[in-house]
Amino acid sequence: MTPAEPILTVERLTMRFGGLVAVDALSFEAQRGAITALIGPNGAGKTTVFNCITGFYKPSAGMMRLVHSDGSVFLLERLLDFRIAQLAHVARTFQNIRLFSGMTVLENLVVAQHNVLMAASGFTFAGLFGLKSYTAAERASIDKARYWLDRTHLTARADDLAGSLAYGEQRRLEIARAMCTNPALLCLDEPAAGLNGRESAELNELLRFIRKEHGTSILLIEHDMGVVMEISDHIVVLDYGIKIADGTPEAIRNDPKVIAAYLGVEDEEVEKVEAEVGI
């Protein structure tokens, strides 16, 4: 890949809910064209970080800078959620899948291209009278949807209701839908949750493909260490809203603090580890 250059820089991000500090002065970087994983035990604040980055939460403090490859800079904490998707091109998936389940698979993917199509339809007026420019744009959007359907092996289900898909297919569809927005940064919240071994392997394949062929940077929350260790270029470990480690998969795998956070430590070592971690 190109020399390390951050696409997303998070600086001292803090999120408080009343007295609870869910994320405490978290700083990390996600490199352009890389897969960065955000891991940590349950309740560590990973999804809160995601919600801050994608604008669903307004952070209590901190800065999040997103730089596109053309040099344009977006300060995400100042943008509304849909603007982040629209302007900064950050797409996301959800931990509990959020598809438009009453609409077909294809419609889900076309809705994702709303802003492009909206402009092409002349904000509805041109589209109302079926102008050629709009029909062409709609055909292009279907082609793009078909491309992602092929990539996610959902072409055969294109005209079925999204809600009727199997769980693994719904997960793939959500990623395909996010990719249809042309994201610069793709945020995946536990994409492998509930997938079997074969499906996780396919997921790894898909994420690698996205990074390689589309140069999309990926930020990933995941519990499945098989997925995380295999595909991540960089891992950030959170525990109780604090970053406890940050490095390559190899370094993280052997980090005593990470092992302690995940597995706990033996009784006689508690004080030593606590001193190390700084509690």
Place this chain on the structure above:
Amino acid sequence: MSTNAATTRLPIAAALKDATLAALVAFGLFALMVGLYTDQGPTGALVVSTRLEQLTIVVGLVFAGAFARALIFGREPVGFGRLQPAWLTGRAANVFRIVSPLFGSALLAFALLWPVVFYDNRYLLDLGILVLTYVMLGWGLNIVVGLAGLLDLGYVAFYAVGAYSYALLAQNFGLSFWICLPLAGILAAFWGVLLGFPVLRLRGDYLAIVTLAFGEIIRLVLLNWQDLTGGPNGISSIPRPSFFGLPFNDDEGGFAHTFGIEFSPIHRIVFLFYLILALALITNWVTLRMRRLPVGRAWEAMREDEIACRSLGINTTNTKLTAFAMGAMFGGFAGAFFATRQGFISPESFVFGESALILAIVVLGGMGSQLGVAVAALVMLGGFEVFREFEQYRMLVFGGAMVAIMIWRPRGLVGTREPSLYLKPEGK
């Protein structure tokens, strides 16, 4: 889920127990409502008398019904999905896809021929106009409720805005119907946006309450702003529509004279019929068209999941406001038509009951389904007319029909949704 009736059938003893329970509940309900009545006694005072015979009949009917139901269906809730054989549920959608355009065309042909067939029947022409007005209102509300999923209980407010806009513009400024019509629509759309802003954050029940209040506010303003709206007296002698400038009267230069036909007051009625048919069809065309445009798909996506919409960069604020504005605009058109047809409007025409009726048409017809709404409007208003002689029982039948539809067709008469686009198989 195809439950075999034989396995769920209850033994007689259990069925008897169920039926007794149902009869007891019925007794509790009807003992006071049916069993007792007040009458004037010999001294002129009210005396309480009993109607044991009727009470016994009612409770007996309930007992027999519950017994039969327990024997036939067991304790399974009676519902369409359960009673329908499995092979039908799968194919019903496909059959429907073929039948519905044919049925729609047949319905349209029926509507077009209505004034030709019933040219002499003023009553049936008026009924046709009434039904079409509600079809149009249903289609307008369908945008807000059916497509965008925003429960609006105050839709009649936009109908009122349209009607009063037309009446006031036509009376005070002498503008013709064809200029007032778009103005009424635009004003109603403006009020739609105005209502939309404060309720952007609200969903479901909360939205319903605020829109309900909005409808009442509009009505109360119309009722109390005597100087402008005439208050409870309403506005009378609203100008009638002309045939593109040719008035429907017996004068030189009137419609009949210009076309060299004998004058008849029915001409105006027929014209009104085709006018509302055209307006309704425009509503339908625009809605169907918009469903296939990004804005329409965003409406439906917003109904499915608003958060997911925002994560895809859809401006849900604008999307909601366009839904309110579009729905309100068609309500406004219908209102202007109503004003010109009646020649007289007063706040009494725009009560909550109207909103409820229009909403019932949309919900019973099948939310989002154009054909379903049209059929529901036809059945409901036609039904009202048929049962006019049984005025007392009208609401009873209406309520019963609603319960029946919600049991057997919980998604409305036409519950299937036609996708807005398909992946063409030949493309690969």
